[in-house]
Amino acid sequence: MDATALVIMLVIGAIAGWLASFVIGGLKWGLIGYIISGVIGGVVGPWLLNALKVNINLGHPMVNTVITSAIGAIVVIFLARLIA
Numbered sequence: 001m002d003a004t005a006l007v008i009m010l011v012i013g014a015i016a017g018w019l020a021s022f023v024i025g026g027l028k029w030g031l032i033g034y035i036i037s038g039v040i041g042g043v044v045g046p047w048l049l050n051a052l053k054v055n056i057n058l059g060h061p062m063v064n065t066v067i068t069s070a071i072g073a074i075v076v077i078f079l080a081r082l083i084a
Contacts, residue, residue, distance in 0.1 A: 012062070013038030016045075016069035023070070024077050037073045045072025 001009075017034030020041060029037070045068040049056065056064050 009039065009042070010035055012066055012069055013042060015066050016041050016073050019066070019070040020073035020077055023074055024081075037077060038069055040076050041071070041073025042069040043072065044076050045069050048072060048075060 013035045014031060015034075015038065017029070017036070017038030020037055021029065021034065042065070049068060049071065056067055058064055058067060
């Protein structure tokens with residue numbers, strides 16, 4: 001993985017984590033927390049949507065990735081709140 005791909009992954013993770021915290025509400029983790037939740041959501045989201053046979057197509061691949069990652073991050077945060 002080159003530096004550009006790493007930066008793009010971190011930016012998408014930060015945006016997805018922020019969106020997830022905005023939807024879930026009450027979370028103010030800061031940039032590192034948003035990146036961590038967004039990157040984990042970036043793994044969980046595509047897996048979950050593929051298992052449910054849901055295809056998100058909003059016109060641009062970057063937007064699709066952010067939304068899919070945010071959905072995954074929302075699921076991860078929700079499950080973490082249930083466990084904790």
